[in-house]
Amino acid sequence: MPPAALTVRALRKSYGDVIAVDGLDLDVGAQECFGLLGPNGAGKTTTIEICEGLVDRDSGDVEMLGRTWESDAKGLRQRIGISLQETQLSDKLTVRETLALFRSFYEHPHDVNEVLAQVQLEEKADARIVTLSGGQKQRLAVACALIGDPELLFLDEPTTGLDPQSRRQMWDLIDKFRAAGHSIVLTTHYMDEAERLCDRIAIVDHGKVIARGTPAELIASLGAEQMIEFASAGTAPFDLNELRKLDGIIDARLDAGTYSLQASKLHLAVPALLAFLTAHGAPLTELKTHSATLEDVFVSLTGRHLRDE
């Protein structure tokens, strides 16, 4: 049994009066892709940078690959790969020169060409970084993380700011690394990214883990398979408690003029809702249903959307 990739216990960190991480626990198994999902400012980056040895913690324990920063900082730096948020690599260097530099730091690195192929930057090998697109720069940042042949990869917001095609390329790259049997910890505020990539997820808010599990478990924890959203031209707002009593509906909330209902049984809930509206003489102006997502889990837990800032 290989040691856990990452174990975090009761981690705390504050900057002056601001508590960034407030007693956070994590367990990332070997060969697992683990996601920290949460809104901006939730403490994801602080947590990940403490794990990377870049930020000093106030208290708590961090163990990775059977080592701690105190016991074997050198060994950890050899074994982890890192992609930070917003690192600007030197514009004047070429892709190949940058990778050769990072390669020189490691004891058992991959070959530059091999990693260039993995991140699909072979054609850009001799181009200066200043000429790369955002997606190419981000893939190069990941290549710098991969060149040392890490056992554990930290990716902080790997697809933020990328166009849809670049995001899919990044996802494929992460899939390949995971398929090779390595562990990954990534942060994201995109729920679709977390659902698509992660074996398990911790939802983080205000420096704490507020829910954890596989994407399927988290969604199942809502007790609702479907979400119904509707808007009505009726004047007075409806009583949410009345909506909650309707057949097949578990919970209801009102958000910016749109009602959002969690439904366990869509085939009962929709007719019940329509009957309710007819009884109130309120015409329906909008009605949507979709399968429950991690976004709905987050909203249900915090009353806020992930993208709210």
Next chain:
Amino acid sequence: MSDLREKPRTPRTWRDAQIVQLTLVRFREFLREPEALFWVFIFPVLLTAGLGLAFRSKPEDTAIVAVVTAAGHAPPDIEALLSKSKNVVVHAMTADSAMEALRNSKVALVAVQDASGSVSYKYDPARDESRTARLIVDNALQHAAGRVEPVATTDDYVTALGSRYVDFLVPGLLGMNLLGSGVWGLGFALVDLRRKRLLKRLIATPMSRAQFFTSFLISRLAVLTLEVIALVGFGVLVFHVPLRGSIGSLMFIAVFGALSFSGLGLLVGTRAKTVEAVSGLANAIMLPMWVLSGTFFSASHFPDVMQPFVRALPLTAVNDALRANMLQGASLTAVMPQLGVIAFWVVVCYAVALKLFRWK
């Protein structure tokens, strides 16, 4: 994981060593920055050329004189007599235009011959060139008119290389250039790395911090060798600036001085987070030294009470040592006091900078 570890890899060569890669990056960043190349190599040469030309030693034994003669004057014909002298340039003029030319410094002297044949000189005794011209013209005139010198004399010119302004200037500009490239080279590069969060990215790798700093010093050493060759070479070839000391000692002084200036640059780059902050700090360090350290004029012009402070500045020590080497041929032993001042700065700068340096 282990299967990947065991697969065969391209064998490592010296090029894969991190000190080599780190140093290559420093060179690439420098060579791919045309502005840096200009300031380090071209600007000091242009400055030397400009100042060397403006303050070159002019030969002052030629006099330009306006001659005004009354119509039908008695002999001699002073215009003809003066024209024989190779030290005198003669312009025949009317009285009005001659005085105009004197006021405009087109001539240094006006010689007026009246009807009786006697000559009077008109000039401003406060003007050096006019007083010199009067002596030259009068001497030439009397000699041409037949005066026999009681004592035979000849002139044997000695141009004292090493005492001209350009000789003073070249070592000073070299010192100033080493200061500028040291402070900018390190300070700016470090802040740029910190600003881009690349410094943070680098320390997340197993990079050796000692080799990281060493790569900066190696690249400074290589660039400063070229700086010395460019500036001293230009001075020697174009202005015949003397190189009386040994080249080895000159390089030692340049390298040791540059080491202390790099230390100042490291100090500037320890904490600053923005380019603006580092520019302000660098200028605050360099501007006083440009004025005080005897780059363009001798530091001994400052009052005695300031001298201990002026002498303690690293640029003063470097400039004095470079001048002693190049102009007086002083050995390293002779510039020990200056080397001591430089050593003090090296120790202080690196000790403080490495203590204060902020990686994260």
